[in-house]
Amino acid sequence: MIRITLEINRKCNLRCNYCYITEKNDEEMSWETAKNSVEFAINKIKDMNHTKRVIRIDFLGGEPLLSFDLIRRVVEYSRKRGEKEKVKFNYALTTNGTIFDKELLDFFVENKFSLKISLDGNPDINDMDRKTITGAGSYYLVEKNLQYIKEYERRTDKLVQVSSVLTHNNYKSYYSTLKFFVEQLGVKYIDLGFNSNEIWGESEIRKITKIFEEIILYFINCAGTPNEFVFGFLEDKIKGIDNIYRPYSCGAGILSFYISYSGNYFLCPASLKDEYCLGDVNAKHSETDFMKLIKKAYGMKRVQNKKCQLCKMEPYCTVKGCFINNLLENNSIIVPSNSLCTRKKLFGEIIKKYYFEIKDIKKKFAYIAI
Template identity: 35%
Template sequence: MSDEIGYKAINLAFEKGKLHKDNTLWIDFVGGETFLDFQMLQTMVSYVEAKNKDYGYSLLFSTTTNATIFNQDILNYLIEKEFTLKISIDGDQETHDMNRVTTSGAGSFDIILKNLKYIKEFEERTGKVVQVTNVVTENNYKKYYESLVFLTQELGLRYIDTGVDLSIKWTDEQIAVLEKEIERSFDYFIDCAKNNQGFRWEFADKVVNLKKQERKKFYSCGAGIVSSYVRTDGGVYACPGYLDSSVELGNVTKKIEKERIRKLVNFRGIDNPKCESCDISQYCVEQSCIMQNLAGTGDVNKPLKIFCKMRKLMHKIHVDNEEIISHLVM
């Protein structure tokens, strides 16, 4: 991304931030790999800070990295500017290196392991827990439980956010295996909590809070209304889950298409009788994940099967563990 596009994206954020009541502006640097152009990140932060003197927003900065590029200067800067940090690690060396390789074709696990000292120092100096994303793909889904144990026990990471590869068509057989892996992982999560070795796991958060988070409005995430993502060409999108030009909300170098945003504001539901009659419809946010629906099925009205199955699994685990869950505070 050029500095010019970055400046225009920030200008747009400051302008639209005035429409919201909480007076908070959150700037999130994502890629690609953000630290490939760390100087650009610094330039944008300086621009935000200077511009904010006239606005007085409460500023939040965050970034996501694959942790292959890290050094003491980067660490010190992130701490100085009070960043929130998210890194990508899929599991042990075999699992991680299945999909995350360098330009030479070699696995990146050893590089990340060497840089893990910076992650630990970040946590110690800030008191913030680094969020870890591990992605479930068609070549590692059978090792999900092992991966969760490795990340939390062997590496001592305390905040796991599991993502699922949505670029593939998950079969019923694959999903059934993954469900068993996740059920086993939830048992492990509970055992750790009982033994005062607890960690935060986004899947468990959703299970524990499932009935507390009964959907109050259909388009609950507000993507494109309260948040947006800007690509390197200046295109503005509601969600990074679907970056097709057909859903572009405009461009920071040209104009924002207000009518497209208005459609999101007025989005009230999908035309899907199966979803409407589902027993857990009131707890399901997946059906309203319209950008992921478009990306995965090409149809706003048709949620991804893997999302539907995972939400039903969350409900099943919640019901099966309701007594235990009542004692957990997430």
Template identity: 30%
Template sequence: MYTITLEVNQICNLRCTYCYLGRKTNQKMSEQIAYKGLEIAFLNAENHRDRRLWVDFVGGEALLSLSFLKHLVDYIEGQALKRNILVTYSITTNGTILNDEILAWLIKYRIHLKVSIDGDEETHNKNRKRIDGVGSYSNIIENCMYFKEYEKRTKQYIQAAHVVTQNNYGETFESVCHLVENLNFSIVDSSIDVMNRWTTDQLDGLADEWEKVLRYYLKRKKAGKAFLWGPILDLKKYGENNGESGFCGVGLIQIYIKVDGRIFGCAANLEDSGCIGDVENGLSKECIKRLRKIGKEGNMCSKCSFAVKCQSKNCIMNSLAYSGTVGEHNPDMCYFERKKRNLWEIYAPQL
């Protein structure tokens, strides 16, 4: 399967403190850029054995461009039929502007829905505020009826996109419990904000929270009330391929198209160092080959006994975002990688 992420706009009704886009430009993606980006994705999907394409819509707040999204999906459906490609859609939203029209569209195309929410009202509102400075939690809760109807009609679970930051990591366990028990999310993907440096004390605390969630996950699993927690999938990778991690596949299995038409490997690095082409000229094969080659060559990891089984070292875009080179990795993630590995060794038999 080939994945394309389309940044359809840089407009938003929130001002989240950790937004990976930083200061948004209020730009909107043009039809021409979208078509050219999709052509690259379709051509790659045609070369994949399963002939499958995953199209992911993001913003800003992507749903503020609903008319554009509707037009794009109509175009994609026509191209998929002509090319015999199976297409799956997903969209990330802050969950504050859902209405009957949006719900009907999401249901019609069975678009996988990811809602950004960080926990209970106090935790969520620390970082996810509206333009007027007021927290956005209440706006999401007002739309819970749409979430329930979506899951009922599509038979698909909504994913809670939960971001762990330096000002809320101590509430990670409580946040996951709230999302699962109070808001009835069956999928919670907890990700770490790596835009800022963490201290070892903070990462130790986060590892303790990670372990609490693991125990909670196992307890619910044993009771027949399992939910899917994203980091579980990461931990299980330690047991795959004899524990050895491989190339991330940047450009080969996924691309991220910026609103201005530049192509990136993924959202982990949207700086110039992460650019691997543009929709006018296509992917830079030389750039991808160079990144892949450098990723395999000796670097700061060559003297690390943990390197073979390390997942973080192969996140090329994270390394580029941190240091501007592939060979120098974010030490915070190196430290936390060992913490995760320890958790795997303890809990693997139960996972």
């Protein structure tokens, strides 16, 4: 499968403190660039001779729903091209949840979208970092649209993911935030990420690890009850124990690409500096030196640094191959991020403690299917 993330615009009706797109210039991806992005993905899957001819398009912004007409054109165009090339297209979209109506609902249902809503917690927690252009809080703009989310889940049997960003000013409240999602909003699929603009020290990570353990115990207690839920962050950590990973495991730059509104493509949203550009979908056969480096690294059979080689978690570790975080922190693709390394070890110890209980729950309850 090939996955492309389309930065469909740099427009947004919010001004979140941690957004990785710091410059909201109201630009929108041109139709030519959007078409070329679809063709880029088709060519990739043909060149790699994939047996599973599936392309996933993730729509991202800015706020992508401010460019809904363009999204609709991309879906229509990719469907037609998919029929001709015998390629199946899947679609996903991340939204701040403030823009929703029945037309959007029907479109997402008809085209079997996977949906992610960004929300950091209750009004007090959410509105610390997720504000409108005028500086007002955004929570109640999202709350009024939760009816559409519930209707989408009912009509599709697919769960909508509610995802939060942990920051220095909200992480201590995350256990109560997760309970708020489950018990007050009825959310069934929850995930989180860390604010990459902030430095996470070991003391903070240890505090988060304790919160993580509280959440696991809550997850176990909720299993088989009306409050059962999927915790994406936990799912990822379980996979990290169940699988053995090669040095470069995520596939960014090989199997997945982040395509900016201009047509330049990158590994992921964390790598949007010019020096990390891989190429341009609008220029045929364009490939930068950085792209050549990624291709070379993808072929590595064993991690190339002693620290990882001596670590007992190395076979199960994805951190060793997060090249962009390694570059940003250590200016080297093979020297792992200290922060990510600490997280992996501490979270790994907690997962091992409850591993068999969690696996037993996953066997018993079908709700895990997302």
